[in-house]
Amino acid sequence: MVAEILNLRKVIIPVAVIGLAAILALTITDWGTTVAHYNDMVRTDNFSVAFGSLAIIITGLVIALSSDYYKNEQNHISDYMAIIIFTLVGGLVLLSYSNMAMLFLGIEILSLSLYVMAGSRKYDTSSNEAGLKYFLMGSFASGFLLFGIALIYGVTGSFHLEAINTYLASATTVSPLFYLGVLMLLVAILFKVSAAPFHFWSPDVYEGSPALITALMATLVKVVMFGAFYRLFSTAFGNLGDYTNWLIALVAALTMVVGNLTALQQVNVKRLLAFSGIAHAGYLLLGILSISTDATSALFYYSAAYALATIAAFAVAIPVFQASGSELVSAFNGLGKRKPFMAAMLTMALLSLAGIPPFAGFLAKYYIFSEAMSNGFFALLLIAIVNSIIGVYYYFKLILAMYTEPTDEAVVVKFPWVYVMVASLCVLLSLILGLYPNPVIQLF
Amino acid sequence: MLTLLLLLFPLVASLVVLASGNKLAAKLALLFALVELGLTGYCLSVFLLSGSELFTVFQEWITDPKISLNLGLDGLSMLMVLLTNFLLPIIILTGFNRVIDNAKAYFSLILMMQFALLGVFMANDGLLYYIFWELALIPIYFIALNWGGPNRVPVTLKFFIYTLAGSLFMLFGFIALYHLNPGKSFNITELYNMVISKENQAWLFWMFFVAFAIKIPIIPFHTWQADTYKESPTQGTMLLSGIMLKMGTYSLLRWLLPVFPEGVAMWTPLIMGLCIAGIVYASIIAIMQKDLKRLLAYSSLAHVGLISAGIFTLNITGLEGSVVQMLSHGVVVVGLFFAADIIYHRTNTLEIDKLGGIRTAAPQFNTLFLIIVLASVGLPLTNSFIGEFLLLLGVFQYNYIAAGIGGLTIILSAVYMFRMFQRVMLGKTNEVTVNFADLHWNEKVVLWILVIVIIAAGIYPQPILAIAEPALRIILDNAVLN
Numbered sequence: 001m002v003a004e005i006l007n008l009r010k011v012i013i014p015v016a017v018i019g020l021a022a023i024l025a026l027t028i029t030d031w032g033t034t035v036a037h038y039n040d041m042v043r044t045d046n047f048s049v050a051f052g053s054l055a056i057i058i059t060g061l062v063i064a065l066s067s068d069y070y071k072n073e074q075n076h077i078s079d080y081m082a083i084i085i086f087t088l089v090g091g092l093v094l095l096s097y098s099n100m101a102m103l104f105l106g107i108e109i110l111s112l113s114l115y116v117m118a119g120s121r122k123y124d125t126s127s128n129e130a131g132l133k134y135f136l137m138g139s140f141a142s143g144f145l146l147f148g149i150a151l152i153y154g155v156t157g158s159f160h161l162e163a164i165n166t167y168l169a170s171a172t173t174v175s176p177l178f179y180l181g182v183l184m185l186l187v188a189i190l191f192k193v194s195a196a197p198f199h200f201w202s203p204d205v206y207e208g209s210p211a212l213i214t215a216l217m218a219t220l221v222k223v224v225m226f227g228a229f230y231r232l233f234s235t236a237f238g239n240l241g242d243y244t245n246w247l248i249a250l251v252a253a254l255t256m257v258v259g260n261l262t263a264l265q266q267v268n269v270k271r272l273l274a275f276s277g278i279a280h281a282g283y284l285l286l287g288i289l290s291i292s293t294d295a296t297s298a299l300f301y302y303s304a305a306y307a308l309a310t311i312a313a314f315a316v317a318i319p320v321f322q323a324s325g326s327e328l329v330s331a332f333n334g335l336g337k338r339k340p341f342m343a344a345m346l347t348m349a350l351l352s353l354a355g356i357p358p359f360a361g362f363l364a365k366y367y368i369f370s371e372a373m374s375n376g377f378f379a380l381l382l383i384a385i386v387n388s389i390i391g392v393y394y395y396f397k398l399i400l401a402m403y404t405e406p407t408d409e410a411v412v413v414k415f416p417w418v419y420v421m422v423a424s425l426c427v428l429l430s431l432i433l434g435l436y437p438n439p440v441i442q443l444f
Numbered sequence: 445m446l447t448l449l450l451l452l453f454p455l456v457a458s459l460v461v462l463a464s465g466n467k468l469a470a471k472l473a474l475l476f477a478l479v480e481l482g483l484t485g486y487c488l489s490v491f492l493l494s495g496s497e498l499f500t501v502f503q504e505w506i507t508d509p510k511i512s513l514n515l516g517l518d519g520l521s522m523l524m525v526l527l528t529n530f531l532l533p534i535i536i537l538t539g540f541n542r543v544i545d546n547a548k549a550y551f552s553l554i555l556m557m558q559f560a561l562l563g564v565f566m567a568n569d570g571l572l573y574y575i576f577w578e579l580a581l582i583p584i585y586f587i588a589l590n591w592g593g594p595n596r597v598p599v600t601l602k603f604f605i606y607t608l609a610g611s612l613f614m615l616f617g618f619i620a621l622y623h624l625n626p627g628k629s630f631n632i633t634e635l636y637n638m639v640i641s642k643e644n645q646a647w648l649f650w651m652f653f654v655a656f657a658i659k660i661p662i663i664p665f666h667t668w669q670a671d672t673y674k675e676s677p678t679q680g681t682m683l684l685s686g687i688m689l690k691m692g693t694y695s696l697l698r699w700l701l702p703v704f705p706e707g708v709a710m711w712t713p714l715i716m717g718l719c720i721a722g723i724v725y726a727s728i729i730a731i732m733q734k735d736l737k738r739l740l741a742y743s744s745l746a747h748v749g750l751i752s753a754g755i756f757t758l759n760i761t762g763l764e765g766s767v768v769q770m771l772s773h774g775v776v777v778v779g780l781f782f783a784a785d786i787i788y789h790r791t792n793t794l795e796i797d798k799l800g801g802i803r804t805a806a807p808q809f810n811t812l813f814l815i816i817v818l819a820s821v822g823l824p825l826t827n828s829f830i831g832e833f834l835l836l837l838g839v840f841q842y843n844y845i846a847a848g849i850g851g852l853t854i855i856l857s858a859v860y861m862f863r864m865f866q867r868v869m870l871g872k873t874n875e876v877t878v879n880f881a882d883l884h885w886n887e888k889v890v891l892w893i894l895v896i897v898i899i900a901a902g903i904y905p906q907p908i909l910a911i912a913e914p915a916l917r918i919i920l921d922n923a924v925l926n
Binding site for chain 1: 574
C-alpha cells in the first residue's frame, strides 16, 4: 500500500520476495526454542518454525510467479501482493497458535484473503462465482468451527490447547458435548483441507479463480491447514484416545477414492489438479492418523514434496493457459516438441506427484505408508496403494498430451524467465529432497 | 570403487548423449556402451581372480528409514551385468541405418535404462533395489511412447500402470518387512536371516511375487506383454524382452526364494502349475499368430515360463538351468526381434502370410536367421540347449509329470518357429519380398556376433555354470527349509 502511494509498483515484487527471505531467515533463527508470545496466544516451536518456513518459501515462489501474471494489471498489483501476504500471515498464525481463539483468527485471516483473491478478476463471471461460492461455503464452515470451539470451551473452561489436554487427562467422565464440539471442529477443518465429503467447493473454486491463486490455494492453504490440523490433534486432543480415529480413517479412505476417481474424468487441468489435491489430502490424513514424532517429519516431508511439485506444475501450466486461452488438457498438446525443457519439467513434477522415484513424491509416499503400517492401518494402506495406481493414470493424461498429440502451431507459448526459474528450482529441490532426505527427516 | 564406476558410467554417458547432437548420438552411445562393456570385461577378470568381496560398496545414505548405498556383485549379479552390458552395444548398433527422430533423446533413454538395470542387478539394499526397479520403468515407457507403433498410447499406458501396480504391492511388502525386521533395515543379509512367521510369509510372498510375475510375465499376469512388444520400437522390444524381463526372474532368485522360504514352500505347487500351464498356453497361442512380432512375443512368454518353473524347483540343476537360459534367452530373443526388424524395414509388413521367399533374395540373412531360430527351439550345440536341458532336468527332479508337460515346449516351439520360418523365408518370392536387400554392415555385425555367442556358449557353457554356482548355492541354502 505504501508502495502504491509512492508509485513504486515496479519494484514491489522484488521487495516482497526479499522481505519474505528476511522473514524466512528470522524464522529459522527461532529453531530449537519454544517461546510463548502475546500472553501465550501464540507459541513458536520447532514445528511452527519448520512448517512456517515452508509456508514462507511457498509464498515467495508464488509471488515470484505473479510478477509476470499481473503485468497487465499494474494498477492493483500492490493490493494483490498485500492480500497474498495477509494470507501468509493467517497461515503463520495457524501454524503457531496455542489458543483456540487464535485458531479461529488464523483461519479467518487466511480465508478472508482468499475470498477476495478468488474473486479478484472483477469482470470475469467465473471468478466472481468462485469468490462467492468460496465465501458462502467458507463462512458456513467457520460457523461450525466457532460452534465447536464454544462447546469445547463450555466443557473444559479454556481455549488453551494445553489446558484442554490436561483437562482430558484428569477428567474422569467427559461430557458428550465435548465430543460434539470435537466433531464440529473436525468438520470445519476437513472442509478447509477439502477432504471428502466436504470437498465440493474446491474444484469449482479452483477452476474459477485466477490460476495463480489456484496455485496458492492448492499449496499454501493445504500445507498450512494440515499443519494446524496436526497441531490441534497432537497438543489439544492428545489424550482423546481412539475416538476420532475411525472417523478420520473413514474420511481419508473416502477422500482418496473420491479424489482419484473423479480426477480420472477431468479434462480441465485446474480441476484435475484440484482433485489430485483432494487425493493428496487423503494421503496426508493418513499422517494425521498416526501421530507420533515420526509422523511429524513424514507429514512435513509430504507437504514439502507435494507443494514443490504442484508449484512446478503451475509454473509450467500458467503460461500455457495464457497463451492458448484454454485450461483444458488439450492446451498442452505437443508441448514436448515445442518446448522440450518445460515439458520435461512438468513431466518430472507430475512423476513426483504420482510418487515415482527418484523424486521426493516417492519417499513422501513411503514415509506416510510406513507410518500407517506401523500403526496398523492395513486396510487403509491397501486403499492408498490402489489409489496411487489410479493416480498415475490421470497424471499421465497430461504427459501423453504433451508427447503424443499433434501440435497446434498457431499457439506460441512463451515462458518468461521467472517461470522457467521457479519450475526448475522446484523440480531440482524435489530431486534433491528425493535423493537426500536426511536433513528434512531428521528435523524432528 | 570399480562397482560404482560400472554403475554410474551409463548415467554419465546418457547425459552426455543427451547434450550431443542428433547425428552424433548413435555413434557416441555405441562408443560409451563399448567402453562400458570393456569395463565389464575388466570387472569379470578381477572377479574371477580375486572373488566378489572387492565389489562390495557400502555407504550410509538415508538414516530414517535406514537405506544404504549397498551394492555388490556375486556370481549371479555378475552374469546379469554381463548380459546387460553385452546386449547394450548390440541393441544400439541395431539402431544404425534407421531413421530415428530426436535420436539424442532416444539413445540417451536407452543408456538411462542401462543404468537402472545395472542398479537392479547390483543393489543389496531392498529400498535401493526398489528405486532402481521403478526407475527402469520410466525410460522404457518413454521409448515405447515416443518412438512406438500406431497403437502405442493405450498399450504403453496399460504396460506402465500394470507394472507400477505390481511394484506398489512390492513396496507394501518391503515396508512390512522393514517393520518386521528387528534391525529396522532393508539390508539383504538381514532380510535373509530374518525370522518371519508362517502366516506373514504366506501373504508377503504374494506382494513380491505379483510384482515379479507381472514383469516376467507369468500367466495370468501377461496381458500387457504381446501388445507392448508389438508396439515398442525394435530397440525397446529388445530391452524389454532381452534384459528387462530378466529383472523379474533375477528378483525371484534374489529377493523371493531366500527371504520367504516358508511362503515359497507353501505356494510352489500353485506357481509351478501356473508356469507349466503358461508354457503350453503361450505355445499354442504362438502357433496361431499371424504377426511375426506377436509370435515372437508369445514364444518368449513360453520360454520364460520354463525359466520360472526351473527357479521354483528349488534344486541346483533347475536354478543353474534358469540362469543359463536367462542369458541364452536374452541373446536369442534380441536376435529374433532384430530379424523381425530387418524384415519389417525392407517390406513394411510383419504379417507372416504376406512374406515368403526371402531366402533367395538374402541368403546370408537366411542362414544367420536360421541359426538363431534353431537356438530358439533349443537344438544341441546352441546355448539354449544347455539351458532347456538343465531346466527340464530340474523340473523332472521336482515332478516328472510337470517335466513331461513342460517338455512339450520343445516340440511346440519347433512347430511355431519352423512354421514361421518356412512361411517367411522359404517358398516363392512374391511382390513384397522381391526387392529384399541383403544385410547392411551393421546388421551383419550384430547377427554374426549373436550367432558366434550362441554357438560358443552352446559348446562350452562351463564358465557360466562355474560363475553362477556358488551364488546359487547360497540362495538355495536360504530358500530350502531344513
